Amino acid sequence: MILNDLLQIKDQERAARKKTTLRCCMAAGCMSSDSKGVKEQLEKAVADAGLQDTVEVRGVGCMKLCCEGPLVQADPQNALYIKVTSENAPSIIAALKGGKAEAAQTDPDAAFFKKQLSIVLANSGVVDPDRIESYIALDGYQALHEVLHEMTPKDVVDTMVNSGLRGRGGAGFPTGLKWGTVAKSPGAKKYVICNADEGDPGAFMDRSVLESDPHAVLEGMAIAAYAVGADQGFIYVRAEYPLAITRLQTAIKQAKQLGVLGSGIFESPFNFTIDIRIGAGAFVCGEETALMASVEGKRGTPRPRPPFPAESGLFGCPTLINNVETFANVPAIYRNGAEWFAGIGTEKSKGTKVFALAGKIKNTGLIEVPMGTPLRTIVEEMGGGAPGGAKIKAVQTGGPSGGCIPSQHLDTPVDYESLGKLGSIMGSGGMIVMDESTRMVDVARFFMEFCMDESCGKCIPCRAGTVQMHNLLEKILDRRATPRDLLKLEELCDMVKNTSLCGLGQTAPNPTLSTLRFFRNEYEELLQPEAHGPKGNGEAKKQTLTT
Amino acid sequence: MAAKTLTIDGKQISAEEGATVLQAADEAGVKIPTLCHLDGVYDVGACRLCLVEIAGVPKLLPACTTQVAEGMVIHTDSERLRKYRRMTLELLFAERNHVCAVCVANGHCELQSLAYNQGMDHVRYEYNFPKWSVDNTHRLFGMDHNRCILCTRCVRVCWHIEGAGTKNVAGRGGKAHIISDLNMSWGQSYSCTECGKCVQACPTGALFHKGSTAAEMERDRTRLEFLVTAREKKQWITGEE
Amino acid sequence: MIATPLHSKRNRLPAVLEHASGDKRFKILEVHMKKHQFRHDALIEVLHKAQELFGYLEDDLLLFVSYKLKLPPSRVYGVATFYHFFNLKPQGEHTCVVCMGTACYVKGADKVIAAIQDQTKIRPGETTPDNKVSLLTARCIGACGIAPAVVYDGTVNPRATPESAVKQIKKWTGT
Ligand SMILES: Cc1cc2nc3c(=O)[nH]c(=O)nc-3n(C[C@H](O)[C@H](O)[C@H](O)COP(=O)(O)O)c2cc1C
Ligand code: SF4
Ligand code: SF4
Ligand code: SF4
Ligand code: FES
Ligand code: FES
Numbered sequence: 001m002i003l004n005d006l007l008q009i010k011d012q013e014r015a016a017r018k019k020t021t022l023r024c025c026m027a028a029g030c031m032s033s034d035s036k037g038v039k040e041q042l043e044k045a046v047a048d049a050g051l052q053d054t055v056e057v058r059g060v061g062c063m064k065l066c067c068e069g070p071l072v073q074a075d076p077q078n079a080l081y082i083k084v085t086s087e088n089a090p091s092i093i094a095a096l097k098g099g100k101a102e103a104a105q106t107d108p109d110a111a112f113f114k115k116q117l118s119i120v121l122a123n124s125g126v127v128d129p130d131r132i133e134s135y136i137a138l139d140g141y142q143a144l145h146e147v148l149h150e151m152t153p154k155d156v157v158d159t160m161v162n163s164g165l166r167g168r169g170g171a172g173f174p175t176g177l178k179w180g181t182v183a184k185s186p187g188a189k190k191y192v193i194c195n196a197d198e199g200d201p202g203a204f205m206d207r208s209v210l211e212s213d214p215h216a217v218l219e220g221m222a223i224a225a226y227a228v229g230a231d232q233g234f235i236y237v238r239a240e241y242p243l244a245i246t247r248l249q250t251a252i253k254q255a256k257q258l259g260v261l262g263s264g265i266f267e268s269p270f271n272f273t274i275d276i277r278i279g280a281g282a283f284v285c286g287e288e289t290a291l292m293a294s295v296e297g298k299r300g301t302p303r304p305r306p307p308f309p310a311e312s313g314l315f316g317c318p319t320l321i322n323n324v325e326t327f328a329n330v331p332a333i334y335r336n337g338a339e340w341f342a343g344i345g346t347e348k349s350k351g352t353k354v355f356a357l358a359g360k361i362k363n364t365g366l367i368e369v370p371m372g373t374p375l376r377t378i379v380e381e382m383g384g385g386a387p388g389g390a391k392i393k394a395v396q397t398g399g400p401s402g403g404c405i406p407s408q409h410l411d412t413p414v415d416y417e418s419l420g421k422l423g424s425i426m427g428s429g430g431m432i433v434m435d436e437s438t439r440m441v442d443v444a445r446f447f448m449e450f451c452m453d454e455s456c457g458k459c460i461p462c463r464a465g466t467v468q469m470h471n472l473l474e475k476i477l478d479r480r481a482t483p484r485d486l487l488k489l490e491e492l493c494d495m496v497k498n499t500s501l502c503g504l505g506q507t508a509p510n511p512t513l514s515t516l517r518f519f520r521n522e523y524e525e526l527l528q529p530e531a532h533g534p535k536g537n538g539e540a541k542k543q544t545l546t547t
Numbered sequence: 548m549a550a551k552t553l554t555i556d557g558k559q560i561s562a563e564e565g566a567t568v569l570q571a572a573d574e575a576g577v578k579i580p581t582l583c584h585l586d587g588v589y590d591v592g593a594c595r596l597c598l599v600e601i602a603g604v605p606k607l608l609p610a611c612t613t614q615v616a617e618g619m620v621i622h623t624d625s626e627r628l629r630k631y632r633r634m635t636l637e638l639l640f641a642e643r644n645h646v647c648a649v650c651v652a653n654g655h656c657e658l659q660s661l662a663y664n665q666g667m668d669h670v671r672y673e674y675n676f677p678k679w680s681v682d683n684t685h686r687l688f689g690m691d692h693n694r695c696i697l698c699t700r701c702v703r704v705c706w707h708i709e710g711a712g713t714k715n716v717a718g719r720g721g722k723a724h725i726i727s728d729l730n731m732s733w734g735q736s737y738s739c740t741e742c743g744k745c746v747q748a749c750p751t752g753a754l755f756h757k758g759s760t761a762a763e764m765e766r767d768r769t770r771l772e773f774l775v776t777a778r779e780k781k782q783w784i785t786g787e788e
Numbered sequence: 789m790i791a792t793p794l795h796s797k798r799n800r801l802p803a804v805l806e807h808a809s810g811d812k813r814f815k816i817l818e819v820h821m822k823k824h825q826f827r828h829d830a831l832i833e834v835l836h837k838a839q840e841l842f843g844y845l846e847d848d849l850l851l852f853v854s855y856k857l858k859l860p861p862s863r864v865y866g867v868a869t870f871y872h873f874f875n876l877k878p879q880g881e882h883t884c885v886v887c888m889g890t891a892c893y894v895k896g897a898d899k900v901i902a903a904i905q906d907q908t909k910i911r912p913g914e915t916t917p918d919n920k921v922s923l924l925t926a927r928c929i930g931a932c933g934i935a936p937a938v939v940y941d942g943t944v945n946p947r948a949t950p951e952s953a954v955k956q957i958k959k960w961t962g963t
Contacts, residue, residue, distance in 0.1 A: 029946075032931060032937070069946075201893075240928070277833070278833070279871075280872070281871050281874075297832050300871070356932060358932035434894060450927065460594055465638055495634045498606075498631065714862060715866040717869040718869045719870050727862065729861045
């Protein structure tokens with residue numbers, strides 16, 4: 001495979017385009033509402049109407065407005081059909097010829113779409129994820145070619161540093177710096193791992209990217225591998241995402257066949273293969289050291305760092321580990337240049353961020369906005385506020401490691417620093433909207449239960465501390481707790497945060513701390529006055545340690 | 548090997564490159580509390596009792612897995628660390644059923660003496676009172692899960708010193724527990740060589756010699772150390788279970 | 789690396805191997821292990837395959853895997869019980885997985901599961917006595933856009949309600 005072959009595929013693919021395209025969402029959300037049947041009916045209707053030569057029905061990835069699925073978009077008509085059923089699908093074809101479509105429509109130029117800026121999701125809902133040609137038609141794999149033939153690994157790292165990209169997996173670590181460290185680590189064998197464990201309950205960005213545009217992730221990984229000197233990659237996907245796994249398998253197979261993965265890529269000396277590893281239902285395996293243990297076939301328990309994976313990671317070799325969305329940004333950065341990327345976003349947070357908007361909000365789905373976009377724009381303008389005109393109470397970001405941002409802070413711009421100042425985190429991109437009917441103590445309990453269930457059990461503060469904090473939260477909810485219990489809870493939060501081994505324990509108190517910070521009154525309303533007397537002060541009886 | 552100079556609790560000391568903070572402190576006569584650490588097997592940094600403050604590092608780091616560096620300034624006994632240690636111990640006592648008065652290890656238990664030394668005289672958390680069993684099926688040894696603190700010392704000696712791989716951790720979180728083979732009773736285990744190393748390694752009364760009374764339960768650590776050294780010389784297996 | 793269970797006194801292995809030789813699924817599993825060159829790091833992949841073939845991971849199956857991969861049984865058991873995806877007990881004819889992720893929770897997944905519990909009289913993680921239905925929970929299946937989500941026998945059902953869930957359960961149990 002050389003550049004000309006790639007360009008030829010691109011030209012062929014573009015030349016084969018038909019006058020009208022009907023893009024039909026085939027991502028997991030819409031598939032659950034029978035988008036497969038819709039697509040079949042559309043294809044049949046096209047055949048019945050004898051329109052095969054002018055109309056293309058294309059299965060694509062997520063078209064973002066998941067709550068209204070199945071979605072079908074007709075172009076160039078610019079008509080977006082929602083909640084399409086296999087019964088009313090044929091009428092969409094009739095509408096192409098001037099008839100009336102029975103399927104409902106929504107405005108594709110509404111704020112939900114117009115306020116988005118797509119880098120990561122640029123191809124989502126546009127390319128057919130099952131066909132590598134579809135990706136190549138939109139300049140796919142050209143960045144990889146350029147990197148391999150015109151840049152040294154050091155150039156590649158420098159470009160990444162200049163782009164200012166920060167990891168999208170949660171912590172926001174500068175990606176260029178990480179690549180540089182792995183590149184410098186001595187070792188004949190190095191690995192690149194894509195973290196697709198997406199454990200935050202309420203986040204589905206990574207799933208959508210994998211289902212909608214798997215090749216962007218593969219290309220990003222290959223570029224990273226060249227930069228750091230790795231020849232083997234792994235994608236660690238959670239087992240709950242069967243469709244993403246199938247799409248990745250297809251994508252890897254096609255990429256190998258075309259020679260954009262494998263040995264001697266683009267006739268250069270660079271070799272790179274990618275294998276999939278399937279998780280088995282453990283949130284903690286999103287933590288990088290636990291993930292590597294899991295890839296090695298072990299119990300997914302984290303280990304202390306240092307040594308960091310960049311020095312000693314998978315099988316003891318230097319390992320680069322990045323999130324799905326981080327990798328999906330990579331090809332665009334090399335296509336358009338570091339300056340272009342650095343020109344988007346805020347001073348310290350560059351580029352865009354994808355959020356999975358869900359909860360008590362009218363428009364649920366995926367949004368990608370420049371860093372620094374105010375929460376209010378996302379929630380009120382794009383999300384359309386809470387359904388039924390209810391009042392939004394808080395927005396939860398960062399999942400079980402994050403916090404709740406109350407409505408009075410809705411003007412906060414979303415970037416790593418601003419969210420951190422409010423005691424939350426950017427996290428991987430889950431954004432759950434809560435309205436007045438949500439009880440914040442219950443939210444804190446919900447997340448504490450999550451962390452308690454997902455604790456790996458290795459270190460004492462997290463294993464036993466989450467149990468006690470959960471006990472205390474239940475006690476508060478049951479109106480059995482006293483002010484002293486609340487103090488105990490806060491003390492435990494502090495202790496677990498500072499002494500746990502890994503990020504799970506270190507951040508498990510965050511939802512509790514943040515709801516305590518902004519909704520303390522909801523806790524206090526549930527407290528009982530301190531009881532006096534020999535028992536009933538909530539304290540366990542004294543433990544005797546000796547005979 | 549190059550020597551590093553560092554300060555531990557105000558004492559200027561020097562330590563070999565590659566040594567852990569725990570080793571360096573030990574040599575300087577500074578006692579850092581530990582539970583999951585056991586000389587001779589690799590460290591896991593799990594119990595978090597040995598956490599220390601290192602100037603310039605925002606996070607607390609476990610002394611047992613952190614290597615010394617030139618100019619490190621370390622505090623091992625601040626008010627904050629002592630508080631965290633007490634709380635860690637309280638959490639352990641509340642987690643399972645540690646009834647010291649009727650324990651074979653009473654008086655020889657590392658957990659018990661740590662509680663003493665750290666001034667943990669009562670537990671403020673609700674006891675979980677979980678239902679854990681006692682495994683008395685082995686010919687020579689017994690295991691009382693009620694007293695297990697999941698330090699995995701038994702697992703590590705069984706794998707890396709004895710090389711049997713009988714013991715491991717099953718389940719996760721609060722349901723994590725020590726197993727023999729396929730979670731069968733210890734007596735049924737066909738990989739156990741009956742070497743007794745796990746019993747030697749256990750810091751509490753969770754693993755015990757059958758028929759022993761508290762007085763007999765003084766662990767013969769010297770025997771274990773001898774074995775450890777012997778194996779180390781032969782470059783015994785490394786890595787994780 | 790580690791002593792294999794072979795040398796032991798109470799060895800269950802011969803019986804397991806004997807039993808395995810008569811079952812085609814063990815053959816398929818072994819081919820799968822061979823594809824991974826019996827590498828230790830393939831353990832989780834192998835367990836996935838085993839569960840796919842057998843439905844759940846019973847002791848003899850785990851012992852077989854441990855023998856073939858030359859891993860101590862305790863490691864295999866430790867791994868199998870660490871990951872929630874692996875079942876060590878047989879599942880019912882039908883499975884109902886209720887998503888209890890954040891998005892589904894705030895949209896009323898708790899009411900859906902309460903209704904199912906009420907109908908089936910079992911709790912999450914349990915199977916009805918007639919072995920018809922297993923009730924499970926998940927921590928976000930990534931379909932938050934259509935919350936609350938329930939998965940019936942592998943098919944995602946969007947915007948579940950207590951009523952729709954009870955209806956599906958009744959269909960399975962024929963009540
Ligand atoms: C408990 C826990 C869960 C995590 N889960 C994920 C996850 O699901 N996906 C992810 O990309 N990173 C996750 N992370 C962060 C990773 O450890 C790691 O920082 C990240 O994959 C690095 O990639 P990035 O630099 O591209 O963000 C998790 C961290 C912790 C502590
Ligand atoms: S903090 Fe929790 S998840 Fe992390 S190592 Fe400790 S017990 Fe395991
Ligand atoms: S007696 Fe020896 S072989 Fe048996 S479990 Fe203990 S350490 Fe392992
Ligand atoms: S049995 Fe003893 S050595 Fe083993 S984990 Fe429990 S307390 Fe530690
Ligand atoms: S002794 Fe260091 S963490 Fe346990
Ligand atoms: S929270 Fe249920 S699908 Fe995400």
